[in-house]
Amino acid sequence: MQSDESSQWTVVIPFKGSPDAKSRLAMADEHYPSVETDLRVRLSIAFLQDTVAAVLNTPCVNHLIVVTSDTAVTTGLSTEIFTVPDPGQGLNAAISAGLKVARTATSEAPVAVLTGDLPSLVTDDLATALKLAEHYPRGVVPDHQGIGTTMITGLAGEVITPHFGGASHLAHQRKGHASLPVSSDSTLRQDVDTPRDLARALRHGVGTATQNSMHADAHHCPEIA
């Protein structure tokens, strides 16, 4: 991360934490088996670690705030990251708590909220999307299905009210966030919710933490399911 604050982004990432994190990974479908509990919990943390690693390597990001009360995560995070306790009132309240700290600490900086389930995220894709976001007071990036959201943005002075959950891409657009023209194959759009998403992410490439979690679990091979 660089030190010039005026044109540099503050990123907020919410993380639900164990034991409920990534509960949909436990849901099998006809082609993809469920992920057992230990691996699911490890993967949820690995997804966060890989997301965080990509964010920290992005030159136009100056500050990173993770909103969580999961001590297994907070004790292991880099000292470059500021952690905010989860108020315990759901995802949007957690994001709002992070945004409040972001706006207080870095009032002149643009702010982006990313989900913490982007194990394929690469720095160039995040940098490209943040560059696009500089042209819109508020922006939104849809997930790979075009229904949910993986990132919302707001330039300095913009009030952001998060509407994550369900069809949040449309919800954010209705609240004045322009849908940013981020390519559908951008790694920023590849969130992992289900065993099917996990298999797709593993095929296309994931960060080191997710790779290591999968290798430590030789029994789970969704790519051959």
Ligand SMILES: Nc1nc2c(ncn2[C@@H]2O[C@H](COP(=O)(O)OP(=O)(O)OP(=O)(O)O)[C@@H](O)[C@H]2O)c(=O)[nH]1
């Ligand atoms: N701090 C915080 N983060 C949350 C909360 N709910 C979800 N998140 C985070 O928001 C991001 C997107 O949420 P989801 O994709 O629904 O993740 P999830 O809630 O772990 O997954 P499911 O249990 O399958 O719904 C992930 O980084 C989650 O960790 C919450 O109540 N508090």
Ligand SMILES: C=C(OP(=O)(O)O)C(=O)O
């Ligand atoms: C919370 C969201 O993520 P997901 O749909 O992955 O739960 C969202 O897209 O708004």
